[in-house]
Amino acid sequence: MKVRRARGKPARERGADVPRPSNTDERRGQIVDGLLDVMAREGYARATIAAIGKAAGLTPGLLHYHFGNKQEILVALVERLAAVLDARVEARLAAAGETPRRRLHAFIDASVALGEDADPRAVSAWAVVGAEAIREPQVRALYTQAVGTMLSRLRALVSACLREERRTTRNAGRIAAAVLTAIEGAYRVSAAAPGVLPEGFAAPTLKRMVDGLLQAEEES
Amino acid sequence: MKVRRARGKPARERGADVPRPSNTDERRGQIVDGLLDVMAREGYARATIAAIGKAAGLTPGLLHYHFGNKQEILVALVERLAAVLDARVEARLAAAGETPRRRLHAFIDASVALGEDADPRAVSAWAVVGAEAIREPQVRALYTQAVGTMLSRLRALVSACLREERRTTRNAGRIAAAVLTAIEGAYRVSAAAPGVLPEGFAAPTLKRMVDGLLQAEEES
């Protein structure tokens, strides 16, 4: 079995000769990117080691030097997709100031922008990840965690809005869930049935939608 | 290559020879059901001919007698899922009477109920279909068509509501898209991250959501 090196730990000072500086992190990044590339185009099943390697410009053997097996690459990709989304949300929230409604809208913008200013491959790949999650416990765990994190955040943002407007927060969870499913559904439909959704419908409509849902809650 | 017989062709009555009546339709149904079963549990890639056959109680060779290849089974399944959903929507719309708002709500109920009173396997399978659609043109075509049909219907229902309330129908398409993505997202999240969504959130929240969106349109 292959040894898994801790990421970032340079494997230096290993022989008597001049040690080659470790490029593990770079290589792992390349490989994950290769998977993203292939998976977005062809799905996970066709993402063979050879195909990933070709997309990454690396040889099959090398993939197994840096990853123990194929699934580890998928896991790394899911982690990366989640991290990227997370970072974008974080950034936009930071820029949105303190007004609850503004922050909620910023969250929606950040999420849906995944398909606009960001890597469109990520949208397709995320759709595939959802299908892989059905059968692969480890992927499911990561997907569930990513979705759960989003949901918690949304709930907090929704609650803040409701509180500010002195409305009951009783349904905050459901409202958050509605937003979340609309976002996930938008990813999925735009990946699997491109052209069906109206151009640029997502962000404005979702924001109006959540505004309507907030307003429908009774004042306390 | 296997020939696909016209479904339902009755055994011909020629002379004294009355061979066994064709059971092709029944068998094809069994096989499609086997795929539904396996796919909901394990995804399409793991839905091997052997696995489908086992789930259907049939031998591998027989699957290829009734279907030319594996993809044809998938196509038949997608067609069936779409038809079932369509039938349910049709039935509920018929029962909903003529009030536009009622009909729109009935549509949402019918769609989301896919995961409640109906086959929960269909939800998972539909999530997998979305991923297969990314790479398989024929599946994509069917998925796109199914989604497109839903969208048209929703748009008509939304427009009717808006007209009744004397509001502009300018954004009918976007509102319909929001509902559609929320429905598709609900399927997906509940299949790929079960337990994350609040129990029974979907139908009531989606109805409230669409009501809010309708109300936000300006009167004409």
Add this chain to the structure above:
Amino acid sequence: MKVRRARGKPARERGADVPRPSNTDERRGQIVDGLLDVMAREGYARATIAAIGKAAGLTPGLLHYHFGNKQEILVALVERLAAVLDARVEARLAAAGETPRRRLHAFIDASVALGEDADPRAVSAWAVVGAEAIREPQVRALYTQAVGTMLSRLRALVSACLREERRTTRNAGRIAAAVLTAIEGAYRVSAAAPGVLPEGFAAPTLKRMVDGLLQAEEES
């Protein structure tokens, strides 16, 4: 295992009801013709039972009612091809009178005409038979016998010519073999590389060739 009925023996008086007249011979003929058809176009390997059946307008099950297995059909076809050739040779020899040279020329005409006035499928099929003969002892036996018969006949004709011209018959076997190989080669090349051979070259050139060979034998 299937029972093989003697050909031509009608299977009558078999039940209490009005016996269906046997159509075995007709059916067997159809089937052999189906094989000829498919084999000429696609080779023996692609001549599946289903394909033969389709070409013959019969169902797979029926083929195995009339033939014990696939190879028996091939054997019947080889026998038929040989018989047809034989009959044509016989007919032309009968029409050629008694002059040895004339008879020899008639033989060549009859053989090569296989590809001209006769079924062109037979030429292709015969080429395929040669390949099957390499591995199938039973086919090889039939092919060898057919070729052996031709060779003996040719040798006799050649000897008669030589004797008439008072030449040594020492090389009659070799001359006959040369004619035979040229005939067989013409079949093969025209089947496997159509268009390469000059149109209608065969009969006149072969006759001139054998005349040259005869003349080269020394007088005794």
Add this chain to the structure above:
Amino acid sequence: MKVRRARGKPARERGADVPRPSNTDERRGQIVDGLLDVMAREGYARATIAAIGKAAGLTPGLLHYHFGNKQEILVALVERLAAVLDARVEARLAAAGETPRRRLHAFIDASVALGEDADPRAVSAWAVVGAEAIREPQVRALYTQAVGTMLSRLRALVSACLREERRTTRNAGRIAAAVLTAIEGAYRVSAAAPGVLPEGFAAPTLKRMVDGLLQAEEES
């Protein structure tokens, strides 16, 4: 799909890494030889990947590493058979000097010697190739090309002889075709009906045959 590497590409000299030198050419040669072996004995249909691998002492998976599919192996074999024959003809022509008649005889010797001093498997294999050519366009193309090349060469040689003897070259094409078919027929009959042809008849008889044909042409 397997990629076909340029044959003969030397291992690159980059940095300290000197991986194992490619043995692709050697392996491909082994595999083609395995096919030759099996095909000569059992025909193409029985030349399964497993059988070829066994004959070559390689595992089935490896065959598909070096060849994209089974047919590519066949194509490589046909190319090799044609090249070998071509090389032998070339060599004998070179050794035959300038006399036209001598060169023509050398050609016949070279061709027919395929079955004498050379690999007898090649004769059988060539017979099988002819049958495969009937259905496989790529094989047919190669076979047609090989036969066409032989025919052109023969025609040139025949014409040279006729010119030297001041005879008309009008029938050069037909004479060449006669020689060609006799050669091809000799291959075929000796492969498919071994023992029927007189021992060692081919070369001398064919030479006498062509001499007779040449002499029959009228002087100009």
Add this chain to the structure above:
DNA sequence: CATGAATGAGAATTCATTCAT
């Protein structure tokens, strides 16, 4: 680190043959 040949366990598909009706 890197290469790519090698392996072997599947997976889809084909097809002769059987057999209930």
Add this chain to the structure above:
DNA sequence: CATGAATGAATTCTCATTCAT
């Protein structure tokens, strides 16, 4: 006789993974 569903063995091809160099 006839049908065509059913079986199961065989076959091609794929691919993750290993490993010598």
